[in-house]
Amino acid sequence: MDGRDLVRSMKAVGSAGAAQGLRTVRAAWRRRRADAVGLAARGAERARVPGAVREVEPGPGGGVVRFDRSELRVLVAVNGAVFWGWDGAGPQPSYAVAGRCPEPDPRAVLEPDKDGGWRVVAERVTVAVSRHGAIEVRTPGSVVLRRELPPRWWEPAGGGPARWTQRSEVAADARFFGLGGRAAGPRLRRGTYRLWNASAGPSSALGDDPSSVTMPVQLVVADAGTHLVFHDSTWDGTVTLREGEEGAGSGHDRPGRSVLRMDGGPLRCWVTVGTPARVLLAWASLTGAPALPPAWALGHHHVRSGSGDEQELRRVVADHQERGLPLDAVHLDVGHLDGHRVFTVDEERFPKLPVLAEELRRDGIRLVSVVGPGVPALPGDAVHGSGTGEDVFVRDASGAVFRGAGWPGDVVFPDFTHARVRAWWGGLYEERLRQGFAGFWHDLDEPTSFAAFGETTLPRSARHLLEGRGGDHREAHNVYALCMARAGYEGLRTLTPRERPFFVSRSGWAGMQRYGGAWSADVATGWPGLRASLARVLGLGLCGVPYAGADVGGAGGGLSPELYLRWLQLAAYLPLFRTRGGLRTGGGTPWEFDAQVLEHARAALVERRRLLPYFVTLAHLARRTGAPYVRPLWWSTPEERALRDCEDAFLLGDCLLVAPVLDPGADRRAVQLPRGWWYDVATERAYEGPAQVLVDAPPERIPVFARAGAVLAVRGEEGGPELEVWAPARGRTGGGLVVPDAGDGWVEPEIERYVSRWEGERVVVEREGQDGVGAPSWPVRVRGLAGRSAQM
Secondary structure: OOHHHHHHHHHHHHHHOHHHHHHHHHHHHHHHHHHHHHOOOOOOEEEEOOOOEEEEEEEOOEEEEEEOOOEEEEEEEOOOOEEEEEOOOOOOOOOOOOOOOOOEOOOOEEEEOHHHOEEEEOOOOEEEEOOOOOEEEEOOOOOEEEEEOOOEEEEEOOOOOOEEEEEEEEOOOOEEEEOOOOOOOOEEOOEEEEOOOOOOOOOEOOOOOOOOEOOOEEEEEEOOEEEEEEEOOOOOEEEEEEOOEOOHHHHOOEOEEEEEEEOOOOOEEEEEEEOHHHHHHHHHHHHOOOOOOOHHHHOEEEEEOOOOOHHHHHHHHHHHHHOOOOOOEEEEOHHHOHHHOOOOOOOOOOOOHHHHHHHHHHOOOEEEEEEOOOEEOOOOOHHHHHHHHHOOEOEOOOOOEOOEEEOOEEEEOEOOOOHHHHHHHHHHHHHHHHOOEEEEEEOOOOOOOOOOOOOOOOOOOOEEOHHHOOEEHHHHHHHHHHHHHHHHHHHHHHHOOOOOOOEEEOOEOOOHHHOOEEEOOOEOOOHHHHHHHHHHHHHHHHOOOOOEEOOOOOOOOOOOHHHHHHHHHHHOOOOOEEEEEOOOOOOOOHHHOOHHHHHHHHHHHHHHHHOHHHHHHHHHHHHHHOOOOEEOOOOOOOOOHHHHOOOOOEEEOOOEEEOOOOOOOOOEEEEEEEEEEEEEOOOOOEEEEEEEEEEEOOOOOOOEEEEOOEEEEEEOOOOOEEEEEEOOOOOOOEEEEEOOOOOOOOOOOOOEEEEEEEEOOEEEEEEEEOOEEEOOOOOEEEEOOOOOOOOO
16 A cells, blocks of 8 residues: 555545545545556557658548558538548547538648648638648648647557647747636646646636646637637547747747647547637537527526525525625535435425425526436435446446445446436436426536545546447546536426526536536635636637636635625626525625625626626527637737737627726726727726726726627616617727527527617617618617717
8 A cells, every 4th residue: 555545545534524534545445446457557659650641532621641650531621620630530429529520611622732742722721731741720821820740659569549649839929728717727828738627626726737627629829810729539638838939049930839648539630710700600510509598597696505404595595685686596505415415305404495496486596406426326316226227327347336435425427428328317307307496507527536545536447338339437537527418408408398408517528518508616715716717717718618607706715805806796797607605604695794895796796687688698699609708808809919918807798898806905907908999887988999008996896898889788777678889989880789588498589780870969879680770679878978088
């Protein structure tokens, strides 16, 4: 026994309580023994590179290039996306790609290139392959966006998965984004980032790498253009990034570099190029449109932690209502379960939960239940008995069902990587619906098995069905949560076909937006955690997951009034707006602080309620275009280099710019404005960008700016919808999109397009349609008239 593991075991028993501590020790040793028996040693390895080109075979959208020791398939799709795969790898099977792959572009042809290489020329992109296997992605003007050097494989002599490395180069001015929800983002600086979903834990803050949502997706922004690259392998790996340097070394540019190392899986890749909006549109068409949340899910959520009862839950709701704090959903964590067992309710503490849920729904408040994958391995447990009969649980390499440790004690894990198991699990949500729950948040879905030492997940040797192909946890781990979300989403589509499912997951992978959103696990309590929560939401949006958020205050408790208020003010502008606390744990409600904090918190919550129609519009636009609600400042003008490095502000759709306060003691802050005119919404003073401006940020608010000419839907003073219009600059027009929504259901509402302009001395707003222009459908309120400068 390793001495350090013995020490960890003793600490686990002492800190978690004897029973649970012993379970985590046993689970850790079971996992270690399973891998010792079930994973073969790699032994000697042979290194391989493609070699020299031998022949080519043209095909639809591209063709196959054969080398001495490998072959490469290149395809350009009709939507402009580029695919290539080595050693016979094709686009399918893939957990990321939704449905059928896009058709090949019939106009893309394989033709000779310089120096004995070949290229595929399409309308928006050229893909060049050198005679030794390097791949260049070029613009139509032949500017190189990305260069992938010849890959290298390490193949075990006795057979088994081959490790591989792909080295890449980008422009010296390029900036890296993506890789899932990274606390160190949204801009990813020099460093190594692991591609293995892991609970970040409450210590996670800016600069920490562990993330519960990782994906090999890079969004790269440079002067020459923006591109997204996705290496479609679910295996464990790392990405090492190094930004370039212009004029380095005797006036020569040093390119930016990316080194991707994977422990297995196919070496295949998708690339999309163009503007950020075009890139994310192509990505959504490839991996699936984001799920559309019901309108109530765009309001204020509160997580009630602890093991209280129905009366405490009623008190939480009443406290919000009595203080005039808008509340749209209450999330119940594991404390409401019977013995922490999934799909149960403690009926002693919640004897009439369906009645309570219906009462809350009449007040516009929904109940959301936590759901974890760990099923208690207990005699008499209904879920365990049903799953055992259906043979749905993950087994180790010897064929025995693997037992880990979870909330209720010893647990087993469904194998969500097969349709049969997903259908069984999806049907279990009927019990949650009977209890009155309207939505679900998935926790510990990396999956997590508590362990006193080693990795807190399943053995790497654990066997998975993988849609009938068969494999082990090394391949299944990163998509486990994605498949669990799919099971729940498809189950609700069957159980409640007229309602839009609501799911948020702690973990996930590329394509998870098809089934719901993400909550950013347990970020640290502290100012670094506040920054990390914004970074993760921005990073997820640039990977195609637009609906995301982090719990206000993080996981550690002990918030200062200032930090709580600044965190709440930021979160009020994020897609998933969730506070967290309990009557016994504290730290999650504004009345626990002084009257001034309560007043300022109420203002943030009321403003979120006022902007709800705008969030509904952003949700519909995200579903149709893939564009995130929360966007970096360079979204519309990536050529503005100063904006690429700005990480302390963001765009909310096309109309608003939000500049949260991320440092203690600040009552003013500098804000980098993109090109155009912007109004401070508090003072209605106008500023012209691009520029950096210094504005007030008193405790009662954070700086928010509206784009001149913007038209956005809001909730009016009487509670009905209205159009908020910000006066355009003289001689210019503005506009905006509005999507009215009944709140739920699957009817696709029409997008309303509005134009704002000056007509004499007044601003007029018109609705554009197929039949020309007409009067707006909603009342109009014009703002910014008093705050315009003479230059406007």
